[in-house]
Amino acid sequence: MMKAASTKPVILAVSSGGGHWVQMRRLAPAFDGAEVHYATTDASAGDVIDPTRLHIYPDANKDTPLRLAACTLRIAWIVFTLRPQVVVSTGAAGGFLAIRLARLIGARTMFIDSIANARKLSISAQLSLGVADRVLSQWPSVAELTDAEYRGAVI
């Protein structure tokens, strides 16, 4: 059942730097009218985003366990202090972590796998399948083979 959100939702948009970030920026019109906060790994995002709505976390992946721990702590801090109603991520590892933690505060969560994953889901997307309300692939052929949905693409 669908019902319209009664107040202006707080959204946390989480993405690593580089291509993940460029994809998130292309999807930003979807957040029009909401209070949107961005969490990303590249502090120079402050060039284009209001610094009071920008949260920086350390970049990490499964091959950098120490940084991954630091990343988890920082993202936990961001999620638990901001308490967003909605978390949307375009990857990668930090996005999965944010979604996992956001479930603990009852936020609705969506993981959009990078369009770079044209043949199979990323590990972060696969992990999100058991956790997020929605996991989207940007490739119909990938969605067909997995539990992810295809709902369009950034290009």
Next chain:
Amino acid sequence: MIFATVGTQLPFDRLLQGLDTWAERNAGIPILAQSGATSAQLRHVETVSQMGQADFQDRFEKARLIVGHAGMGTILCAAELGKPLILMPRRADYGEHRNDHQQDTAQEMSRLSNVTVVLDVQSLHRALDEAVASDFKVEPSEACAEAEELGLLIEAIRDFVWFEDRKKVSHRHLSRRKLA
């Protein structure tokens, strides 16, 4: 001006050195490379290891040709600005990435009319020569079809943000039980 970018994570010296040898023969065409993590000493290409987003955007806009690894940031920026783009995908077996997804990305993105995919230094040089010979022309792209995909995705996210649709949650519990 040619702008080259290889992202910031792992080195991609095969592309940078390939550019350097081409630049040696084409001294009249300046190349600036955002070179990321590299130990390569380039003599004919100007390099900056990392750039802020405003700077990056500015260089991208001013360039007549973009050369890059097959990263989606590069591909999306070039598509938005209608820039011709030469892509060289990173290879995991050369230690250029953790996996070979850039090979897949490059193959899929080669359908875009502004994109030329090169797999080695020889074909990089050939593509650069051709770009110069055609004065960096780009064929018009199928922008309409692309915009439709983007519109769909934005709509799907907007619905998710504004409507408290949690129908997938029960499905989630179901699949979790199946896993257990």
